[in-house]
Amino acid sequence: MDWVDWHGAYADPSSSLSRRLTAVREQIRLALDAAPPGPIPVVSMCAGDGRDLLGVLTDHPRAADVTARLVELDPTLAERAREAAAALPAKVEVVTGDAAQTDAYAGAVPARLALFCGVFGNISDADVAATVAAAPEFVAPGGVVVWTRHREEPDLVPRMLDWFAAAGFEPLFVSAQDAGFGVGAHRYAGPGHALVPGRRLFTFQR
Template identity: 75%
Template sequence: MATKDWVRWHAEYADPNSAFSQRLLVVQAQIRAALDAAPPGPIPVVSMCAGEGRDLLGVLADHPRAADVSARLVELDPLLSDRARAAATPLPSTIEVVTADAGWTDPYVGAVPARLALFCGVFGNISDADVAATVAAAPSFVQPGGVVIWTRNRREPDLVPQICEWFESAGFETMFVSPKDAGWGVGVHRFAGATRPLEAGRRLFTFQR
């Protein structure tokens, strides 16, 4: 079975009317809200399977707190990660793009716990068991009061309600879930628990072909 062409997949964003572009606008609005609500001082951010970094970098281009942001973006595809580096260059933020498998915990060592963790473009491409494992590990990714933003399709069987339950069981409060009739899912959860140390050398998920 052929591996998905992720560069071609990202080309869908060129159409402003595509579902990808519409979902991106919602994700960016939630990122903006999370940055607006962050306390004074540094704002550490991590992004798994970051692609070209469109979600975060698009917000930082004009956000008043951009200079406070220190972010690590993890992306396996070298062309996409190179595009993210190029897009980050003119920004006042400190952006590190790591070309690595985001399914392992190692690329996040030293960057977590963050104020904002982006799990976008992940949950629709991995098994349900891996989604559950990644959510269970989320308390290692964010500070108390930190926010996780994630995306997932709404095809049946719709896993979005279960994902919300998993986040709540992990100590998160649900802040936002996009309506089902949007055709795609965006979830936002704030961490109300105590951060756990990140376990290095652990695989959280594997992308399905």
């Protein structure tokens, strides 16, 4: 998969990818709106060029409170994210590295907001389940995970909702099955968990 080329679909505002981006940004904005006063740590897994988070930070009133780590393996996309972040009031670190490795997030979690976007549609069901089970290591109690997953058959989202519930999360938003994309947001209602280092959460299948 040429992920730089894949991002070209964003140029069409009517594409499912562009409409998904709008829904993701809305959930990011709501999570930032609800964050308590003070610093807002954010992590983004498989961040691409960061346009989901960075697009919100261009005008969000809490942007200066955000300290974010974006992890992206593709060096071209990572550099685009760095260039876009340079003009923002937020403190944004872009790591060119493997987002599947938990060590990539050491020192940046637990976060108030974790973005698992562009991940779950590209890994096995077992890896989705393992990543959801590890999600409490990424957010502090009360923190939010925003995720994406296509709704093609077999639709995994109903099982994912069960996995998030089992991990201690409560749903805030799940897009309609017929929306043409899948976006969800879950708030963590359980106790704090330390990040387990040296672990691989998933492997991309394409």
